[in-house]
Amino acid sequence: ALFDEMLKARKQAGFTQAEIAERMGTKAPAVARLESGGGSSKHSPSLGTLRRYAEAVGCDLVVRLIPRQS
Structure with a gap:
């Protein structure tokens, strides 16, 4: 899944x-929570946070919608 890929x-x-935290402008525990899928928090990361993470690791973030099969 996404967090494994991260x-x-x-x-x-x-x-x-x-x-990565330094490159994102945050702290290491925040990166640890992000990589673990949010930990015990019910908060999902924003697209902006995911983009900053992707940029920090030298990747592009791609979000796709795939049509459902009827």
Whole structure:
């Protein structure tokens, strides 16, 4: 899923959570919560947060709508 892809992208880029946090302008615990799918929080990350994360790890964020099969 998305959060697994995020963690994989960060590791492939060779960054720590602290480095990503610095690049995003936030703190490492926030990145840890983001990568874990929000932890115990019921808050879902905004598209802006996901874009900042993607940029920090050197990726593009793509959101797609796929038609349902009738």
